[in-house]
Amino acid sequence: MPTFKSIHTAHGLQRMAAAEAAGQPINIVEMAVGDGNGNPVDIDDQADATGLVRERFRAEINRVYADPERDNRYSAELIIPASVGGFTLREIGIFDEQGGLFAVGNLPETYKPSDSEGAFADTVVRFEFLVTNASVVTLQIDPNVAVATHTWIINNVTMATLLPGGTTGQIAKKASNADGDIVWSDPDDINITVNTIDEEQTLADSQTLVDLAVVTTRGLAVYVDGLRLYEGAGANRWQKAPEPDSVTRIVLGQSYPGGTKLIAAQNEPTGFAPSPLERSKNLSDLDSRPAARANLDVFSKAETRHMAPSGMIAHFARNTAPTGWLKANGAAVSRSAYADLFAAIGTAFGAGNGFTTFNLPDLRGEFLRGWDDGRGADGGREFGSSQAGELQSHAHQGSAGSAGAHAHTGTAATAGSHSHGATTGLSGHHNHRLSGQAAGGGGRGLDDESQGSGWSSDRIEAAGNHTHSVSIGTGGAHTHTVSVGSAGTHNHSIEVEATGGSETRPRNMAMLGCIKF
Incomplete structure (x- = not known):
């Protein structure tokens, strides 16, 4: 197994899988180096890492380029300035546009001095990595931060790249006043400015051969009913006559109805190059539509x-x-x-x-809730702050109607026709005295042993113990009235129970x- 290598982190593998599934490419934007916190780094332990063990320097990637032989193999390049140093390089990582660690690797221990220690040049560190599909990685490097390395300059800044094209004996000349806009031409070429000349002819029905009277085929532009015909074989085109000495005859690629107007223009600029922005092409003849949009800022x-x-x-x-x-x-x-x-x-x-x-x-x-921004409806909050769920303070009211002062009527069931029994208590042994008036003169009591003259009465013996019966008459069918007192004005209590779920929310999606x- 190699001692030094690079692997994709779990984040990097997830990004590649998601990018292939959704078609959204990954952009590698930053690279960092670290010292492993003073120890060698076992890269196999970093598969779930989100950062380096101890990062010492991070910057935007100088450039990312694909391997010419393997399109899914890339090299990322980091420039460590001469002013940065004083640590040992042991680990390296690249980060995507989401800030996640995409791939990580370990390095041979290399001390990076700073300019105060005598460093006089920048240090270039390159990181190689593979992707499952080359289309998931985009190379978007800020040209304002890219630094050309010495090796890149030697390999790329040559006369062949500075002055491409041309053949032996040709010279470079300005094509326009723009810097660097040159063309190659023969030394004996002479630029001559001439006026454009043209002639108009009326075509006969089915005519395809046209003999020119004023112009020649050199630098010729042909128009039929205002539409440009390009030189070449095929319909809607024209060709020079096959006769070698004829410079005044052209052959149309198709015939036109009688009366159709043909204009042959010589020395017109479009006679030497394809005409730009022809009306009939509706801008489809642009060399680069993206460039045109960029120039028009659309x-x-x-x-x-x-x-x-x-x-x-x-x-x-x-x-x-x-x-x-x-x-x-x-x-x-x-x-x-x-x-x-x-x-x-x-x-x-x-x-x-x-x-x-x-x-x-x-x-x-x-x-989402609109920021108050000084209105006062939701004041005291900073922009972008969050609020927890809450119910506004409130009460639930309940009441029972007043019954007012009132009484409750009660009745007793009828007893029917009935009698009530009664007794008297035992009176014990006793006598009854009778007092009477003498019939003829003085009188005597009943207890007198003899009666006086003139009395007419009987003697009553002792009655002994006995009772006397008492009879009470029937009361007839009747009822007894029961009166219930008034309860007074009062209310009845009502209990309201809680309702609802775990949060307050409107209907939503x-x-x-x-x-x-």
Whole structure:
């Protein structure tokens, strides 16, 4: 097994799989070196790493280039300035536009001095890596930070690259006033400026041979009914006559109705080169439509479909971010790869690692609320801040109608016709006295042993113990009235129970929140 090698991290493998599935290429933007925290680095232990063991220097990649023999093999190049140093190189890593560690490798221990220690040149470090599919990697290098190495200059800055083209004996001459715009020509070529001359003819029905009377075929441009015919074989074209000495005859590639106008123009600039921007071509004859759009400062149809200012938030009915957008998931992404977005939102949603990355807003599971911006409806909040869920303080009211002062009526069931029994108590042994008036004169009591004269009475003996019966008459069928007192004015209590779920929310639908970069 080799001692020094590079491997893809778990993040790098996930990015490549996602890129092949979604068709969104990966851009490698940064490279870093470290000293392994003072120890050799076992690269097999770094498959799940998110950064170097101890990073000492990071910068944008100077250049990334594909291997000419293997299109899925790449080399990334990092320039360590002479002013940076004082540590030993033991590890190296490359980072993608999301700020993730894409691949990592170990290096032979090499001490990097600084200029204070006598270093007088920059150090170049190259990192080789493979990808599963060459189409998933894009090479977007900022030309303002790229540095040409000495080796690159020797191999690329040559006379052949500075002055390409030409043949033996030719000379270079200016084609325009633009710097570097030269063409190769023979020394005896003479530039002559002549006036354009032309002639007009009316074609006969089925005519294909045209004999010119004023012009010749040298530097000739032919128009039929205002449409340019190019020289060559085929319909809608013209050719010189096959006779070797004829310079005044042309053969049309097809015939036209009688009365059709033909104009033959000699020394017209278009007679020596294809005509640019012909009306009939509707701009399809441009050499480079992307270059034309760049010169006109306009965008193509595909570009305008995902056009929006950096920092714009939108929701999409898909689970992947469209081209030109990132998922608003709070991820830390590269400040250089997403420079326009970083300029728009800065570190309002997180400073990332504080150096090369910054955080996106995290809209997952969130409702958006307009920033108060001084209105006072939701004051006291900073831009970009979050709020926890909350219910506004409120009360639930309940009441029962007042019954007022009232009484409750009660009745007793009828007893029917009935009698009530009664007794008297035992009176014991006793006598009854009778007092009476003498019939003839003085009187005597009943207890007198003899009666006086004139009395007319009987003597009553002792009655002994006995009772006396008492009879009570029937009361007849009747009822007894029961009166219930008034309860007074009062209310009845009502208990209100809690209801609802785990959060307060309106009816909603889940969509993917994204941010334009």
